Amino acid sequence: MSVAAGSASELTRARVRSAWIFLTPMMIVLALVAGWPLIRTIYFAFTDANLSALDDTRFIGFANFLEYYEGEWYGLLVDPDWWNAVWNTIWFTVVSVALETVLGMIVALTLNTAFKGRGYLRAAILIPWAIPTIVSAKMWGWMLHDQFGILNEILIGIGIISAPIAWTASPDTAMWAVIMVDVWKTTPFMALLILAGLQILPTDCYEAAKVDGIHPVKVFFKVTLPLIRPALVVALIFRGLDALRIFDLIYVLTSNSRETMTMSVYARQQLVDFQEVGYGSAASTMLFMIIAVLVVLTLTVGKVRLGEEVK
């Protein structure tokens, strides 16, 4: 991608040409399956479209976002439910991704050492990640059930709690239940990405550290962590993006409950349950903008230049 204009040789130009030929089909597909829906959603955000009569839509400007009507402000930007969903999403993302990173790191470090049966363990640890989210969410829904759930059974059995807890129903525990299931499901993914980073580290630094008799904890913070930082940041961005648009797990476990409603659940409720395609599209557009801003922020603060990863 570092073609200096003007000094391009015939060979470089031929390469660029074939690159475009190879890229074009992909870009057309992307434009069709990602670009077009995105543009259409943004267009709908400025209309009063309704699911029951999609042909009969009017352009209403920014009214879905913010509107002044008879002395009061209306619209998405002043909707407390929307901001509740935004904070829920951010809280969920920060907590779950942080937990997944720490646990994933521990798992990856363990799997990176040589021991018997390592291959099997690496395969086994991926199982939670491989189960479809709907299936694992339903499974956890039953395990967390207040009357018949195995989790309450175990906790009462060993005497930690005296009465069953309604994990997904109680406002105090609903979000934590969701976070727990997400951590269970996604830690393997984090571990895998970090493990990939660990496996390409040069061994000479470690040998030098060993010769100098440095404590392993210090080695981790001074050698391993700085070296895998690029891989770690990429993993964090992947997971962060994924977590910001979380939908299926939360919808199955707690449906439209306010305690756990995320931006995606909110947008779906407006689009489908309330048939407000215009307003729901406004919410989806905001979701897109928020994610875009957060990605730019992360890239800037993390000082990651994605282009460099290619080397």
Place this chain on the structure above:
Amino acid sequence: MKFQALFGASAMTLAAALMASPASAASVSISCGAVGQELELCREAADAWAQKTGNEVVIVSTPNSTTERLALYQQLLAAGAGDIDVFQIDVIWPGILGSHFIDLAPYSGGVEKEHFPSIIENNTVDGQLVAMPWFTDAGVLYYRADLLEKYGESVPQTWDEMTEIAKRVQDSERGEGNTGMWGFVFQGKAYEGLTCDALEWIDAYGGGTIVNGEGDVTVNNENALAALKLAGSWVGNIAPEGVLNYAEEEARGVFQSGNAVFMRNWPYAWALGNSEDSPVKGKIGVAALPKGGSDGKHTGTLGGWQLAVSKYSANPEVAADLVMYLTSYDEQKRRAVKGAYNPTIAALYEDKQVLEANPFFGELYDTFVNAVARPSRVTGTAYNQVSNEFWNETHAVLSGTKSPEDALSDLESSLKRMSRRGW
């Protein structure tokens, strides 16, 4: 499974359309609920009709939650999909979905006059009969007759009494080692069912129907407050905390396994509670829901399901014939006797066999006829949003995250915002 059924149905509809000749047998698909014995009864009846007419019926099962079912229907109908010919729709949906259904009056031969007029009126949108009533519903109070007798308690007449009796019996039973016993279970999940339950509490106290017939938001009043205050005291006291995530079947699960003294549910739970394998068989009774204080009233939310034919159906005449068969006198009688589904034909409430199977149909006739309707007519397509606000605020009161005062005033302001340009 569902998608296979849908694809199968669409493939068959397509095949039927291609081979269309008036004499040949058609294939129609019908969506049936699966709460309690619904699916079984629906399949039996559909098969009987298929045998009689030589047509074929494909049954598509749908989610149990009314809220999710509506979402599915909306997506199918908005896309103009002809995959489902006959839709089973909730009593509150004619206003939301009516534009997608055909007028059934030309096929009914006037039999709609035998059904309850209030339901026929409810199902008439812009002068068109968009759905035929299949069964009606009203919330009722189930109680454990054996336990009330054991402790010398009577069937509660007011919600306060219910709360006290539930507490006393629950504590006594727990004292005797029955540690899993709870006083009261109901539908406390944040979905349409909670709207039904909470409307009953408020209406029992004379607190109105959230939005009145003229479209004014009336919910923030003293009587509604009294109702929500009492309801807010239940969770953790006489109702398990899990009730905050219970729909009909979860509540029935707890009651039918013998772990609750009282339950609010629809009449269908009667037949199942008295079925052969039920642990509480012969030990349960049904009464009208309690009044809100001595000058309150017995009430129940009007529920019930209708059958409608999709505009996008390839065989609307055949589908309409199926609807008329399923909603007929004989079929409604069979469903009442076998499944305790309330008929929508007044004459069936005097039928001996029906009353023998469901003695409470006669005693609670007034409750069924005078059930309180949710404000779906006046709020039209916005009903789902109104209901959503209502159940969310009620849920917040039940789970203790909001005071009843705050919940009602927040609800009032959000409903007023919603209706700022009329419903």
